[in-house]
Each structure stands twice: as C-alpha cells, then as structure tokens.
Amino acid sequence: MKQDVLVLYYSRHGATQAMANKIALGIEQADLQARLRTVPEVSANLSISQASVPQEGDPYVSLDDLSECCALALGSPTRFGNMAAPLKYFLDDTSKAWLSGTLEGKPACVFTSTASMHGGQETTLLSMMLPLLHHGMLICGLPYSLPELHTTTTGGSPYGVSHLADKRSPNKLSNEEIALCIAQGKRLATFASKLG
Template identity: 45%
Template structure:
C-alpha cells in the first residue's frame, strides 16, 4: 500500500513535519512516498526571503506529478499557512487537478492535511478546514488527528495540533522548530491515515 505525502515547505518546518508523517506511515507497514508541490517563486526571490539555504535540505525530494496522485492509495497534504489558507504553491498545484476530478481518480481515497503557522492562532484550523473543501470535491474521505493522540490534550507547553490535523508553530521569523509533541502528532496522523486507508482498500 502506497501513501503519498505531498507538501510545500519554504523554511523547512513543513518538511520536518512531512518526515514525521512518513515515519508514522512506515510504522503502520505502508510505503511512504514524499513529494513536493512545484515551486512558483524564482531563485532570486527565495534568496531575498532567506529561504534558499533551508530549501537545499529537501531539494532532493522530487516534485509531485498528477499521475502519482491517481496511483496512491491515500494522500496526505502539508502546507504552510498564508493568511488562514493554504500557500499559493499548493493552491496552484491543486488547481491543476481538474482532469483527475473529471475522471474521479481520487474518489474514495483517504485524504488528510497538516500545516504550519507563524503564530499560535495564525490560521492552523482554517487552513486545514479550507483545504478539506478541495479534497471533498475530489470525493476523498477526510481523515484528521483523533484525540486518541494524547499529546493533543497537553497544556504543559505551547503546541500545535487539532482534531483536523497535525500542526506546528514556527514563530514570526521561523525561529521555532517543530516540537517533539508536534512531530509525534504528525507521526500519529501518518499511522492513522495508513490504518484507515488499509480498511478502505481492503489491503
């Protein structure tokens, strides 16, 4: 069983979460395939944003193709938040899936979302929920992060995570890396999606 983790990461926070999601998928005995959404910014702009160096750490991850979406047994999407919504790169990528929609290629597949925001209330839930709309139009079966992940109820620290999906808080300048609890939530989500996908696919 193959589960695709498609994400866009600018400074590496979503990439780290994607790696944790993949570890959870593998723990469930499924194959995890990491893919990036296509970049829309020029190298010059990325350099001015101070993101070029960070992107070198995950530049080896191939860019996702539409065929890979159709072939996967389940898809988990990761995106940073932009004003309470998914980033433009992910939006543009999903906007190119019209043919898959027409052919019903994603109908019945498990779909899930995780995200990163600069601040604690920077749109973590709205980003995931608004992205669910696109997945529902594709006929996907939405899978979130259940409260059986105990770390979601933690009040010992500032932490991301919601029943809609795993999240991390990056800080206003991207100075905060995903915490152990946030990475554990991402891994739990990956394992949970793999478990649901196996039931949906009778594998």
Template identity: 40%
Template sequence: MAKILVLFYSTWGHVQTLAEEVAFGAGERGESEVFVKRVPETMAEETLVRIGGLVNSPYDVASPGELSEYDAIIFGTPTRFGNMSSQMRTFLDQTGEIWSNGGLIGKIGSVFVSTASQHGGHETTIISFHTTLLHHGMLIAGVPYSCPELSGASEVTGGSPYGAGTIAGGDGARLPSARERAIARFQGQHVASLAVRLFG
C-alpha cells in the same frame, strides 16, 4: 498493500520536517508503501535565497496526474492568511482532469500545517483545504483524541483534531517541538491504518 503519498510545500523547512514525521508514522504500519514528494516551487530562486528559504530539497517534485495512483494522500502546507500556500493551490488547480475522471473518489485525504503564530490559522487552513478534497470525493481523516499529545495545555503547541501542525514563530526560528512531531507521526499512523483497512 496501501500506497500512501505525503505531499508538501515548505518555504523554510518546518512543513518538510513534519512531512518526514508523518511519513515515518505511516511507514510504521508495515503494510503500506509510503512516498514523500513536494509540489513545485513558484518563487524565483533568487527570492528564495534572499529570504533564506529551501533551495535544494531532497524530495522529488510530484506531478498532478500521479495523484490517482495513491490510496491516501497526506498534504502539508504552510498557512498563508488562513489558507494554503499559493504553491499548493497552483498544484491542486491542475487536477481538473483527475476530478473529471473521478480519480480521487473514495481515496483518503488528510492535511497538516505550519503557521507563524499560535493563532495564525492552523484550523482555518486545514478546514478550507478540506473543501478541495471534498470536491474530489476524498474521505477526510484528521487526528483523533486517542493521540495523547492533543490533550493538555502545558506548552504552546500546534496540532488539533483537524491535523498536525507546528508554530514557526515570527522569524521562523522555532523548530517543530517533540509534541508536534509526535502528533504528526500519529497522523501518519492513523491514515495508514485507515488506508490498509480500506485498500490493503
């Protein structure tokens, strides 16, 4: 049975919502064991409260050392100026021992994101995230165009062949749409299918 981790950071809940959809999709395979965890928060709690951020997430905090226990890791992060969040970066910067031991070589890595605007860095964040995964020797999976929600232009939507995504809006009021949720579920299904084929 393939062991899959959905690992995310979320400030206001948009990425957490997508993480839940990704995990749901990955679990639909039935031949995989799916875990959802978050990276540690680095902002002070009073700052999070002041900006209306997530203070009490129901998900356990992951430790860098456990990543090698999984066959596939699907990472979720908000975009910060076209790159991953500092919380995710700080977490990944603590994986040097796993890197030196080759603990993630041959494992599957995939990424999903949230941005404030339609052109706010979905693709650059995922592609720049891939650099870290490649240094770890991971096999990268995106979202193939067999996902029907990737095609069409009838509405503003996140998501690309690089990975699922959502647009939060400038004030964060926009929630992930049905189409964005569907792409996230598809990404989970796709990664789980590959993981089962390779490790199941």
C-alpha cells in the same frame, strides 16, 4: 505490491517538510510506503522558469502520483489563513483527476505550520480539505484520545496536526507535534489498509 501513501507538501523554510517527514515515518510504521512529493514555487514574473527537477529535497509531484496513491497527506504553511499559492496552483490543475474520479474514496489528511500562535492554523487546514472533498476523498482528522492533543502548547488540532514555529529554531518540532505527526501518518495508513 502495496500502493504508496502520497505525502504532498509545500515548504518555504523547512517546517512543513519536517512535518511531512514525521508523517511519512508514521505511515511506514503502519507498514505502508510513503511517497514524499513537493510542488514548485509560483512566480508573478513570467520570464522566470522553474527547473523540472528540484535542485534538492523531494521530487515534484505529478498527476501520476495522485492516481498511484492509496491515500494522501496534504501539507502547507499558512498564508493569511489559507494554503500557500504553490500548493493551490497544483490543486487547481487537477481537473482531469477530478473528472476521472482518481481520488474518490481514498482517505486523506491535512497538516500545516504557522509562525504565530493565531496564524490561521485551523482555517488553513479547513481550506486544504475543500478541494479534497470535491475530489470525493474521505477526510480523517486526529481523535482526542491522543493525549498530546490535550497537552500541546504549540501545534495540534482535531482537524489535523499543526506546528507553531519558534523564532529561535523554526523547523524544530515539539515532542507533542512529532507524536501527533506520527500518529496522523499511522492513522491515515490504517484507513488506507482497511479501505484497500
């Protein structure tokens, strides 16, 4: 039985979720199973409680998803050049997985979405890599042999795929972004298969 590749993301308006779906497509094209998971919102109002199951969309991630995956794709919209608080909140609670080496030696990649051209795409990607490196994961980016990295006028970088949200249709990925998402999913799955 093949292990799943975990595609873990937070998406406020749907663009990062659209990317996660295309990365999952690439994973499945490389003959591995993608497991899409998200994280709940975080609120400063302590009287608000989250439902344990989302009303719609992908299920919430659990620590079991980390131990059961053979690789991880991690995605977040940018928040002032950093990952969004809900994703950081989940990662801050993975000390048990860190102590046990759950993610050690597994490949990982990162992806992000911004609403402006200079909205901190690369710093967000780098910020998401930091906890993965602490977990002992092997980071795989995107090589410049992919022609879309040379032609994109929206999102994409060697650190990981990105999306520039167009104000008229913010969740619509460009052709280059779609190609890079699929390529990133395939690349991650290929590394997971070779390491498995």
